[in-house]
Amino acid sequence: MKIERVELLHVAIPLVSPFRTSFGTMTTKDTFLLRVVTDAAEGWSEFAADPEPLYCSEFVGAAELVLDQHLVPRVMPEVTAAEVAHRTEAVKGHKLAKATLETAILDAELRSYGMSIGTYLGATADRVPAGVSVGIKNSIAELLADVEGYLAEGYARIKLKIEPGWDVEPVRAVRERFGDVLLQVDANTAYTLADAEHLRRLDEFDLLLMEQPLEEDDIRGHALLAQRIRTPICLDESITSAKDAATAIALDACRVINIKPARVGGYLEARRIHDVAVAHGIPVWCGGMLETGIGRGPNLALAALPGFVLPGDVSASCRYFAEDVTEPFELKDGFMHVPTGPGIGIDPIPETLKRFTTAVKVLYA
Numbered sequence: 406m407k408i409e410r411v412e413l414l415h416v417a418i419p420l421v422s423p424f425r426t427s428f429g430t431m432t433t434k435d436t437f438l439l440r441v442v443t444d445a446a447e448g449w450s451e452f453a454a455d456p457e458p459l460y461c462s463e464f465v466g467a468a469e470l471v472l473d474q475h476l477v478p479r480v481m482p483e484v485t486a487a488e489v490a491h492r493t494e495a496v497k498g499h500k501l502a503k504a505t506l507e508t509a510i511l512d513a514e515l516r517s518y519g520m521s522i523g524t525y526l527g528a529t530a531d532r533v534p535a536g537v538s539v540g541i542k543n544s545i546a547e548l549l550a551d552v553e554g555y556l557a558e559g560y561a562r563i564k565l566k567i568e569p570g571w572d573v574e575p576v577r578a579v580r581e582r583f584g585d586v587l588l589q590v591d592a593n594t595a596y597t598l599a600d601a602e603h604l605r606r607l608d609e610f611d612l613l614l615m616e617q618p619l620e621e622d623d624i625r626g627h628a629l630l631a632q633r634i635r636t637p638i639c640l641d642e643s644i645t646s647a648k649d650a651a652t653a654i655a656l657d658a659c660r661v662i663n664i665k666p667a668r669v670g671g672y673l674e675a676r677r678i679h680d681v682a683v684a685h686g687i688p689v690w691c692g693g694m695l696e697t698g699i700g701r702g703p704n705l706a707l708a709a710l711p712g713f714v715l716p717g718d719v720s721a722s723c724r725y726f727a728e729d730v731t732e733p734f735e736l737k738d739g740f741m742h743v744p745t746g747p748g749i750g751i752d753p754i755p756e757t758l759k760r761f762t763t764a765v766k767v768l769y770a
């Protein structure tokens with residue numbers, strides 16, 4: 406496809422409530438959407454990280470710069486989605502920025518074919534079970550009230566953010582109050598191997614998994630920890646490619662993988678990781694980055710691939726947003742429906758997008 410225009414729309418959407426993790430507290434989804442206009446169709450995507458490099462090394466300002474100066478020029482003037490990774494591989498890192506570019510081009514390409522991203526990726530379900538991520542709270546009582554509300558909405562699985570000082574007690578409280586609900590935790594790299602004996606205390610709660618307890622580059626540490634605790638280790642930040650997945654699986658560093666297309670450079674690599682995991686009998690699930698509907702839609706399609714056997718973090722839009730730049734994705738009987746329209750299957754609502762847009766930068770015209 407011939408690229409005719411590329412623009413980046415900064416959006417700031419307030420969260421319905423603060424979302425606290427081991428690395429900070431979010432109150433607004435402050436990122437950008439990428440719009441790629443081609444001679445065949447236009448495509449949309451969103452940058453999944455935040456203004457500060459706290460979840461990973463990438464952040465909004467750097468992504469805008471690397472797209473403008475190093476990634477978009479490399480895909481000019483004509484490109485297919487399959488070529489984007491190859492054309493940009495000389496640029497080291499910046500997987501989330503690359504994912505944003507690849508996804509917008511893939512969206513345009515699929516729209517021009519009239520094909521949904523679910524069909525393209527190999528989705529085998531039209532709805533997927535939804536889990537929900539629950540932040541660190543000011544009190545156990547507040548946590549229990551939140552979890553009660555999510556369970557009442559029908560969420561199939563609860564994920565609790567943990568950090569040193571907020572781990573065993575909140576997990577115990579949820580287990581004691583809500584019985585054998587599907588329950589897992591996510592530490593976002595907040596612990597070290599020295600915490601192994603403490604983390605082993607979580608084994609009594611029959612958790613589905615413990616997500617990313619150690620630093621993202623500590624594959625060996627996760628393999629050693631896995632020998633000392635019973636709870637299956639799930640990697641998130643550590644897995645940025647199919648190669649990482651193969652290494653982590655081969656070293657027994659994880660028994661589950663959280664796949665986020667943004668973290669691994671896009672949906673094409675996400676599918677490769679799915680395939681590697683399935684080949685090794687490793688269950689995967691689709692993670693989340695508090696995406697707007699522009700990211701939430703295609704994530705639901707990915708979550709419908711056969712190896713995504715665990716509920717993911719693709720919750721209803723209202724979990725985070727009172728109003729989104731797209732029509733809301735809603736929870737129905739604990740499931741989220743996979744969009745079936747062409748491309749990512751969802752479009753920004755022009756008037757709402759305008760209202761939430763804080764800046765527009767034309768990268769190519």
Ligand SMILES: CSCC[C@@H](NC(=O)CCC(=O)O)C(=O)O
Pocket residue numbers: 424426431460537538591593641692693694695696718719720
């Ligand atoms: C600001 S936290 C973003 C990363 C985090 N994501 C979630 O906890 C799920 C967020 C969501 O529901 O989209 C993770 O490490 O898995």
Ligand SMILES: [Mg+2]
Pocket residue numbers: 591593616617641642663692
């Ligand atoms: Mg995580």
